[in-house]
Every structure is written in structure tokens, then in C-alpha cells.
Amino acid sequence: MSKAVRNPERHAERMAIKQKIMQERISKAQKEQGVLLVLTGSGKGKSSSGFGMVARALGHEMKVGIVQFIKGAFSTGEHAFFRDLPNIDYHVMGQGYTWDTQNREQDVVAANAAWDIVAGMLQDDSYDLILLDELNIALKYDYLDLDRVLDDLQARPEMQHVVVTGRYAPQELIDIADTVTEMKVVKHAFKDQGIKAQKGIEL
């Protein structure tokens, strides 16, 4: 063991205190409601975290909607894996990364068509969880009307969870969200160390 265990009794004691704190916190947290979760920042893991929540929800036999903004040109592993599963409704915006299109008008049309699909899901309480992958990028480039997006999110069914991913989450979205995580790069193999984007990890 790298550090000696100084005092096993003190350890059990500390764990008991921690257990008590956790129990109190859980007993105070009694509100059952749909959560709006935002995963932002420049670190790796935002989209994959959203897809992990999709898997978790499917494991609970929940119905899931996915709309992927921006990443359409790529055939990603998550699309291959999830698209044909039961209880899942998977849409891809289909325009590729923005810096590959260079056609703003086309991006705006595609983003708004994708949002029309989202708006339908946000009015349908049979969807338990909706993943809006890379929505923040579409908002960052003003491909969508932010007010429309915020209004539709806030008018959704009370028990519906929504997960929004992508860098540059606008402050207005953070303000109405319940849980927000910022993913920070500590180091990155792709940028720092000349390692290619790897299947299963990046793609």
C-alpha cells in the first residue's frame, strides 16, 4: 500500500460520518422532477457522458430521444450502437462539423429542421430522456433562436429529463439548468501528444 493506514477505527468513524451526511442530504433531496443537465467546457467526455446517460436510461426501460447537432457527417460508434435499439428515437442533423460546411444558410436550415424534431419531443411526455448532442455549438453560431430553444425547454413535461452537450453553453441556458458540469482539459492526447483520434475513444 502506498500510504500506511494510520488508524482503521478512525477510518470506520469517518466513513460513518460520511454515511450520515449522505443520508441527510438524500433525505432532504426529495423533489422528483425532470432535470435539465448541461455538459459544457473544452475537456473530453461531454457527448460520451450524454450517451452514457442514454444507456443508463435504457437500462431502466425509459424511452429516449436523441438529436445530434453538428456531427452529422461522421458515422460515429454511438450512432452504429444505439440507432436500432428499441425505445430509442435517434436523429442526426446531417451537416457535418460546421468548419466543413462553410455554408451558413444551409446550416441554419438544417439546425432549425432538427429543432422542429426536438420541439415535438419536448411536447410529448412519452419521452423520458432527451439528449441534445452538441446543441451548444448550434447556439454559439446562432443557427437557432436562443429564446425559442429556452422557451421550448422550459415548457416541457415536468418529469422529462434533457441533457444538452457542447462547448460554449450560453449563460441563459446555464441559468435555467438544474445541473451544469464544465469539463476542463488537464491534458489531451490528440492535441498535446500527436496521438490520432482513436475509435471508441474519440469517434
Add this chain to the structure above:
Amino acid sequence: MSKAVRNPERHAERMAIKQKIMQERISKAQKEQGVLLVLTGSGKGKSSSGFGMVARALGHEMKVGIVQFIKGAFSTGEHAFFRDLPNIDYHVMGQGYTWDTQNREQDVVAANAAWDIVAGMLQDDSYDLILLDELNIALKYDYLDLDRVLDDLQARPEMQHVVVTGRYAPQELIDIADTVTEMKVVKHAFKDQGIKAQKGIEL
């Protein structure tokens, strides 16, 4: 649109520059190798991100090993979802959150038995991706010998990816990792707003 698009030509130009930067970066990043990825910090999304990468890897028909440290007492959605899929080898340490056990000796035995399984995977190049969920917590409590863990990780097959999750990643692990993301809490529904941990999101 919330902000007017000031200049569509300038937009296309900026996107072209961005495309060029991305292409140069990709052409420089040519090393094909297994990546050691660490997801740490106190923000929400570490484990779910690991499970999203599992889904992505399965979508590429890669073989995946999962060993879950610490969370054993919970029947989580991801376990229900992934455990019986083909190409997956899923193990749960089986002792519950540490603050529910209060028995250090038992935790140490369980963690080491779990690591024996990991060590086998780390010597077997048929595993393309290995997820070590909440390993950092087991290291934090010195349930495992850190040197053994680091040695086994570094001796693994060259093309094998490993994803390690959990708060409190030790500096020695960060030092040997290729990509490290720190997840920061911006806000948290469970702690800040009295909302219960929700199926599909937290569980």
C-alpha cells in the same frame, strides 16, 4: 436569431481557417496507440462518460472489459443495460459505496480481487477498451497498491485503451495518462436544489 449575423462572408472565411487548423492538427496527430484516459473532478458525468465510450467502442465492434469499483451495492441502469451484451465482460466489485461498508479490511480484499480481474484484462490484447469505473476512489482510500496499478497499466498491450473514472485521481496516474479531463460542478440539482437523484441521470 438572438444576435444578428454581421457578415456571412467573414463567417465562411473564419470557418475555412478553422477547417485548415483542424486538418493540420489531424495530419500532425498520426500516432496510432492505445490511450489512457482519466475522468476526474467532482462534477457530474465521469462514469456516464466512461459508459458512453463503451457504447461507442461496441458500435465499432470492439471488445470491452468493465470493472466497477465501489458501486457494487447499487443495481444501476448501466449494469442492466450492458451486462448481457456480446463483446462485453462486465464485473462489479460488489461492496457498495465505501461509506456504507465501514469495514476497511473487507473493502481491501474486494478491491484486490477486482484488480486481479483487471490485471488479467491488461495482459490480454483481445480487450480493445477497458473501463475502470471509480478506480480513483479505491486508490484514494488506499484499497489498492498504487505502484501495482501503475505498473500493470503501463505494461498493457500497445493498442489497448483504458478509461479510469472517479474523483481524486492521484497525481501519479495523471502523470502517466494521455488524456485527462477534470469535471467541475457549475451547479448540481441534487445538492443545490433538493432534487432527488433521478433514474437515468444519476442511477
